[in-house]
Amino acid sequence: MNFLFNTIIENGALTGKAFFIATFVSLAVGLFMAMIYSRNHRYTKSFIVSLVLLPAIVQMVIMLVNGNIGAGVAVAGAFSLVRFRSATGTSQEITSIFLAMAVGLATGMGYIAIAVVFAVIITLVNYVLNMTRFGEHGTDQRVLRITIPEDLDFEGLFEDLLENFTVSHDLAEVKTSNMGSLYKLEYNVIFRPEISIKELMDQIRQRNGNLEVSCSRPVTALDEL
Numbered sequence: 001m002n003f004l005f006n007t008i009i010e011n012g013a014l015t016g017k018a019f020f021i022a023t024f025v026s027l028a029v030g031l032f033m034a035m036i037y038s039r040n041h042r043y044t045k046s047f048i049v050s051l052v053l054l055p056a057i058v059q060m061v062i063m064l065v066n067g068n069i070g071a072g073v074a075v076a077g078a079f080s081l082v083r084f085r086s087a088t089g090t091s092q093e094i095t096s097i098f099l100a101m102a103v104g105l106a107t108g109m110g111y112i113a114i115a116v117v118f119a120v121i122i123t124l125v126n127y128v129l130n131m132t133r134f135g136e137h138g139t140d141q142r143v144l145r146i147t148i149p150e151d152l153d154f155e156g157l158f159e160d161l162l163e164n165f166t167v168s169h170d171l172a173e174v175k176t177s178n179m180g181s182l183y184k185l186e187y188n189v190i191f192r193p194e195i196s197i198k199e200l201m202d203q204i205r206q207r208n209g210n211l212e213v214s215c216s217r218p219v220t221a222l223d224e225l
Contacts, residue, residue, distance in 0.1 A: 007102055007110030009063075017064065026056035028104050029119045032060065037096055040130050055115075093153045095126070143218050144169075144187040147177070147211040149182040154185055157207060165200045166191055182211070188218070189213025206224055 008018045030052040066198055097124055106115035148154050154174070162169040166189045173186040191197065201213045 006113070009110035009111055012207065018110060021112060022059050022063070022110065023056050025115060026059045026104055026107045027052065029107075029116060030055040030100060033096065033099065033103075033123050036127050037092075040127065041092055045176060051096055054097065054100040054105065055071065055104040058101050062105055062108025092126075092130075092206050100121070103215075123200035141188060141190050141218055143172075143216050144189050145214045145216075146185045146187070146208055147213070148183050148208045149211070150176075150181050150183060152183075154183060156184075158204060161200060161203055161207075162187070162189065164196050 009015075029198065034048045034051040037051060059070055068182065099119065103115045103119050106112075106118065130211050146154075148157070169187050169189040171185065173184075175184050176182065177184050197215055202212050202214065205211075
């Protein structure tokens with residue numbers, strides 16, 4: 001176990017051997033994290049490349065600072081400028097970025113074994129949690145959108161259908177469209193098990209004059225921190 005907590009940088013002196021070992025490990029761990037991340041997340045090529053390179057970049061910064069307080073303050077200021085010029089990512093992207101920075105900090109201080117073990121543990125736990133239903137809602141909520149003509153009184157018009165096909169329903173939004181000639185209704189619904197969505201939409205179309213009806217999953221920004 002002592003091997004995990006030993007540093008390859010002795011007496012605070014940076015050597016060529018320590019530099020190349022730390023850089024190789026940083027790139028290898030970054031590549032490992034990027035490969036696992038790309039298996040079960042939506043991503044862009046630029047983000048994956050950044051995830052591979054970030055540990056090595058942070059490692060180099062830490063090696064150059066190496067106890068210099070003035071250099072450390074300057075680096076902190078540079079990182080804060082980069083933060084304010086970056087768009088906010090999803091929670092998974094931010095978690096991966098922080099993990100890459102942690103790996104870079106560890107390798108930059110010479111703790112190679114800790115960087116590898118920690119990155120493998122966190123990456124695999126993250127992968128398992130995302131592949132399972134951990135943290136998901138127990139109900140399948142949908143958004144039902146119905147278009148009706150302006151001369152049709154929508155209040156209570158679809159209540160009997162929604163009572164039969166849903167566990168719960170709520171009229172979330174009503175707005176006019178097409179110069180006021182149409183109304184668009186938006187319901188948040190939770191369907192009953194084993195019901196036919198097609199049958200519900202067919203019955204709705206019989207009441208709204210065969211105008212547009214759509215059913216989709218809600219689009220939320222809950223994945224952002």
